[in-house]
Amino acid sequence: MAEAAASMSSDALRREASSRDASGPSGTKPRHALSRRNIFLYGTLIVVALYYLLPLYVMIVTSLKGMPEIRLGNIFSPPLEITFEPWVKAWSQACTGLNCDGLSRGFWNSVRITVPSVLLSIAIASVNGYALANWRFKGADTFFIILIVGAFIPYQVMIYPIVIILREIGIYGTLTGLVIVHSIFGMPILTLLFRNYFTSMPEELFRAARVDGAGFWGIYLRIMLPMSLPIFVVAIILQVTGIWNDFLFGVVYTRPDTYPMTVQLNNIVNSVQGVKEYNVNMAATILTGLVPLIVYFVSGKLFVRGIAAGAVKG
Amino acid sequence: MSNSERPNQLLRNLNAKVASIPMILTALVVFVGGTAWTVLYSFTNSKLLPRLNFVGLDQYYRLWATPRWLVSIENLLIYGVISLLFSLVIGFILAALLDQKIRFEDTFRTIFLYPFALSFIVTGLVWQWLLNPDFGIQRVVRDLGWTSFSFDPLYNSSIVIYGISIAALWQGTGLIMCLMLAGLRGIDEDIWKAARVDGIPMWKTYLFIIIPMMRPVFITTLVIIAAGIVKVYDLVVAQTSGGPGIASEVPAKYVYDYMFFAQNLGQGFAASTMMLLSVVIVIVPWAYLEFGGKKHG
Numbered sequence: 001m002a003e004a005a006a007s008m009s010s011d012a013l014r015r016e017a018s019s020r021d022a023s024g025p026s027g028t029k030p031r032h033a034l035s036r037r038n039i040f041l042y043g044t045l046i047v048v049a050l051y052y053l054l055p056l057y058v059m060i061v062t063s064l065k066g067m068p069e070i071r072l073g074n075i076f077s078p079p080l081e082i083t084f085e086p087w088v089k090a091w092s093q094a095c096t097g098l099n100c101d102g103l104s105r106g107f108w109n110s111v112r113i114t115v116p117s118v119l120l121s122i123a124i125a126s127v128n129g130y131a132l133a134n135w136r137f138k139g140a141d142t143f144f145i146i147l148i149v150g151a152f153i154p155y156q157v158m159i160y161p162i163v164i165i166l167r168e169i170g171i172y173g174t175l176t177g178l179v180i181v182h183s184i185f186g187m188p189i190l191t192l193l194f195r196n197y198f199t200s201m202p203e204e205l206f207r208a209a210r211v212d213g214a215g216f217w218g219i220y221l222r223i224m225l226p227m228s229l230p231i232f233v234v235a236i237i238l239q240v241t242g243i244w245n246d247f248l249f250g251v252v253y254t255r256p257d258t259y260p261m262t263v264q265l266n267n268i269v270n271s272v273q274g275v276k277e278y279n280v281n282m283a284a285t286i287l288t289g290l291v292p293l294i295v296y297f298v299s300g301k302l303f304v305r306g307i308a309a310g311a312v313k314g
Numbered sequence: 315m316s317n318s319e320r321p322n323q324l325l326r327n328l329n330a331k332v333a334s335i336p337m338i339l340t341a342l343v344v345f346v347g348g349t350a351w352t353v354l355y356s357f358t359n360s361k362l363l364p365r366l367n368f369v370g371l372d373q374y375y376r377l378w379a380t381p382r383w384l385v386s387i388e389n390l391l392i393y394g395v396i397s398l399l400f401s402l403v404i405g406f407i408l409a410a411l412l413d414q415k416i417r418f419e420d421t422f423r424t425i426f427l428y429p430f431a432l433s434f435i436v437t438g439l440v441w442q443w444l445l446n447p448d449f450g451i452q453r454v455v456r457d458l459g460w461t462s463f464s465f466d467p468l469y470n471s472s473i474v475i476y477g478i479s480i481a482a483l484w485q486g487t488g489l490i491m492c493l494m495l496a497g498l499r500g501i502d503e504d505i506w507k508a509a510r511v512d513g514i515p516m517w518k519t520y521l522f523i524i525i526p527m528m529r530p531v532f533i534t535t536l537v538i539i540a541a542g543i544v545k546v547y548d549l550v551v552a553q554t555s556g557g558p559g560i561a562s563e564v565p566a567k568y569v570y571d572y573m574f575f576a577q578n579l580g581q582g583f584a585a586s587t588m589m590l591l592s593v594v595i596v597i598v599p600w601a602y603l604e605f606g607g608k609k610h611g
Contacts, residue, residue: 059440059443187337246433292431
């Protein structure tokens with residue numbers, strides 16, 4: 001009953017506010033800050049937020065402790081003595097098999113995989129989307145539908161035929177091969193993204209450029225590209241996080257010395273030999289998660305847009 | 315006339331056609347060709363190398379007689395039901411809470427969604443550490459004085475899949491919340507006003523008015539979650555590597571292990587074809603409802 005009353009009174013306030021200023025936001029902030037409704041609402045949200053933040057906190061805290069402190073202490077307690085040694089060790093000394101040159105190798109591999117994959121996949125998909133939106137040829141929609149349906153096929157169905165194709169070309173196990181694989185599997189969602197964006201652009205723009213004698217590539221480079229920078233940013237965010245976080249393709253299409261960071265991280269942490277150094281493991285885990293986290297926190301709302309579009313990728 | 319027009323037709327849009335070659339190749343060679351190839355070879359007895367030596371449904375009989383595959387399927391079902399149920403319920407509740415015109419909405423949303431930016435490997439390793447019986451949550455509670463407290467899902471084969479689901483929910487609920495929030499924002503404000511005027515309590519409005527109105531959002535979300543469930547692989551590899559024993563195996567891992575470790579390609583192809591089949595079972599009714607139904611209504 002109290003809740004209903006609270007909502008009724010806030011509704012009254014809202015109506016009063018809207019009569020005062022019809023053009024303003026449709027509701028005012030609830031006035032009584034400590035109503036039972038607000039305590040419940042913010043209490044729940046804060047508890048859930050703490051639960052979501054807890055693993056990040058434990059990761060950071062663990063990575064800053066020494067091993068003796070980890071063995072004796074509580075994973076939630078802050079470090080008594082902050083040490084950055086685990087971070088240094090994770091970056092430059094952690095072992096995978098016989099290699100002990102740390103996670104840095106995986107990091108640079110991931111950079112060398114992610115940068116060309118992002119560029120290539122976006123270049124291909126944006127041109128595809130542009131062709132589908134403005135230069136429809138016979139059969140184009142059929143290929144597009146196959147592409148979208150293909151996004152739902154489990155990767156496991158297609159990984160082996162691709163191994164054969166790459167082996168035939170002679171690039172199985174190389175970074176080039178992996179870049180091509182990422183471009184292939186990024187294509188459905190990115191093409192959809194670009195097609196929808198280009199379709200929503202005013203048709204007159206395209207027609208005027210045609211009348212002025214611009215061709216396929218001219219219109220793409222001089223008009224479409226400069227006018228659609230926001231969607232390119234969304235696509236970059238989507239691809240950087242997606243490709244950086246990939247594990248399956250990395251493990252299938254590369255060799256141990258070209259493993260991306262996620263694969264190397266898993267090998268470091270889940271290796272069976274040696275004493276487990278949990279602080280080093282957690283430092284390595286944070287290091288691997290850092291790139292997508294930075295992308296996430298910097299990009300804000302654009303990230304939400306990207307994943308809403310990319311959610312189909314699953 | 316028609317002869318001179320024919321090459322014209324082919325050359326029309328030539329640039330667009332050339333530019334679409336990567337898309338056409340991907341669609342035809344990789345998606346259609348690759349899938350057909352795998353399905354075809356699942357009827358052969360390929361071992362180390364793919365060979366066209368047909369053995370009918372043998373690989374499938376063997377597959378369904380393998381305990382590890384049966385465990386994988388059972389795990390996938392449990393994991394799937396938990397993921398669907400909890401991520402929908404939690405995601406919707408969080409979205410409804412955020413939709414109350416609260417302060418700091420962006421901050422809360424940022425916090426709920428950040429795990430989604432992390433890879434399954436990172437997620438799995440963090441939760442492996444939190445659920446570690448010697449150092450993690452179990453130890454902390456025991457140190458508080460409850461010495462018989464037991465919470466070691468990753469080391470107990472009867473509940474290990476639930477331990478994996480905990481990590482999966484932490485990672486993925488934020489996305490569902492965002493989709494639901496977008497759905498809630500699409501609901502006309504007047505519906506709420508009308509419900510309030512009629513004195514319908516808030517929870518009833520949600521349950522009987524808002525949720526039925528959000529049916530398309532729910533269906534899309536459902537398809538997204540389901541497509542993700544079938545693919546679950548990295549999380550299991552990072553958290554348990556399928557253990558203890560084979561207790562947390564999943565189909566995607568079965569496929570990978572048989573193709574690249576056990577050198578039993580036929581089994582891998584048969585298992586991946588079964589995965590494809592399960593996706594088809596989910597997607598086709600949805601596609602029919604979504605696109606087939608519109609023609610009639």
